[in-house]
Amino acid sequence: MPRRVEFFEGTLSNTSEISTAQIFDTTLRDGEQSPRTSFSYDDKREIAARLDAMGTHVIEAGFPVNSDAEFAAVRDIAADTTATVCGLARVVDADVEAAIDADVDMVHVFVSTSDVQLEDSMHASREEAVERSIRSIERVREAGIDVMFSPMDATRTDGEFLVEVVEAVSEAGVDWINVPDTCGVATPTRFADLIATIDAHTDAKIDVHTHDDFGLATANAIAGMEAGAASAQVSVNGIGERAGNAAYEEVVMALESLYDVDTGIDTTQIRALADLVERTSAMEIPANKPVVGRNAFxxxxxxxxxxxxxxxxxxxxxxxxxxxxxxxxxxxxxxxxxxxxxxxxxxxxxxxxxxxxxxxxxxxxxxxxxxxxxxxxxxxxxxxxxxxxxxxxxxxxxxx
Ligand SMILES: CC(=O)SCCNC(=O)CCNC(=O)[C@H](O)C(C)(C)COP(=O)(O)OP(=O)(O)OC[C@H]1O[C@@H](n2cnc3c(N)ncnc32)[C@H](O)[C@@H]1OP(=O)(O)O
Ligand SMILES: CC(C)C(=O)C(=O)O
Structure with a gap:
């Protein structure tokens, strides 16, 4: 297999290294949130099975409280998958209990931390957001399940408050802190700085979740990993809310080919995975889409x-x-x-x-x-x- 691209050697400063890289796939959760997309139970099982067979490390199978159908799909994927299976939950008791009942390996709890979302989405104070986060994290830990925490809209959150939240959830014993660029406003340099800052205030492992509103999702995910994040959330074909998420195929291939990271993923199945998600999501892959578009090669x-x-x-x-x-x-x-x-x-x-x-x-x-x-x-x-x-x-x- 070809090694790291020669172009960088000796022509540009080549100090950016990525040592560990976990691929957290959210096709079945954020990917399915693409407007007009809905995976059937069978679609979810088939996509999860393929992701698993390829060696994907974490599969976020869904948001169990969403519906009975979603709960059943998450529960059955969790029962039948080698990869770590994750379920999403708001800091709402019913959400957390649904995820625990689905018997997932990891519960991903999220809370709004930006003022605009606290005021006009969650309708909660900063103090309430922190208290409810700690309660949810403690409940998941008590159930003996790994817990990931997301300060939603981190990139538009007041810096001092974000550090306060990170320290509080770390104290509560969170395993992972996911840093979401919920509205896709980060740039690689700013996002890398943010990851380094958060890393300095927690012992938890760091994950990143980036959106493509300005076409920077993959660049931001990679920048986050260069700055110390151990994991990146991605979706196949980059599907997801609005302009979508960092694309599975782009992040995996950038890690493998540009950073010489052995992700352990069977990349030869990427094309078939992309076709499966294109068909089941009813979202056509643009011809010029990196890696999987029909013009890519x-x-x-x-x-x-x-x-x-x-x-x-x-x-x-x-x-x-x-x-x-x-x-x-x-x-x-x-x-x-x-x-x-x-x-x-x-x-x-x-x-x-x-x-x-x-x-x-x-x-x-x-x-x-x-x-x-x-x-x-x-x-x-x-x-x-x-x-x-x-x-x-x-x-x-x-x-x-
Ligand atoms: C950035 C992200 O991707 S976040 C994930 C977004 N994904 C989804 O919303 C997909 C699945 N969602 C659903 O099925 C539904 O929205 C449900 C079941 C979660 C909730 O449904 P409903 O109770 O009908 O509420 P609805 O969706 O209209 O409004 C959202 C509610 O969640 C609250 N909320 C939003 N974020 C959070 C949070 N992190 N923690 C607690 N509550 C939250 C809002 O304040 C609002 O509460 P309210 O009904 O008391 O005003
Ligand atoms: C739930 C969180 C991680 C999310 O999807 C976002 O902030 O975009």
């Missing part, structure tokens, strides 16, 4: 395709290949196509073209693309036949 431009035919590292990261994520490289025919690409495609299809025939097919491909038409396999074969490219009959073994 596709090349139309002549210069790129010609380079990639010789050595894929010319116009791909090199440290991340389609094989590593269970995807395939594609040479797309269109307006920007060049002769190298056409020659390769013709050869793959069994044709034996002359240089003149390659140029003639390329002209047809370019004209078709320029007219905004798609060059399908059938169209391409038609062009080859129209130009009269020779295709010898395949020799069948044993037949004279």
């Amino acid at each position: 596709a090349h139309e431009s002549g210069i790129h395709a010609a380079g990639v035919i010789e050595n894929s590292a010319t116009f791909e990261p090199g440290v991340m290949t389609p094989e590593m994520v269970g995807a395939e490289r594609e040479l797309v025919m269109g307006k920007h196509t060049g002769t190298h690409s056409v020659r390769e495609r013709l050869a793959d299809a069994g044709f034996e073209p002359t240089d003149e025939e390659v140029r003639a097919v390329t002209r047809r491909v370019k004209d078709h693309g320029a007219a905004k038409e798609r060059v399908t396999d059938d169209t391409f074969e038609r062009f080859a036949r129209e130009v009269g490219v020779r295709r010898p009959e395949p020799v069948t073994e044993g037949v004279q």
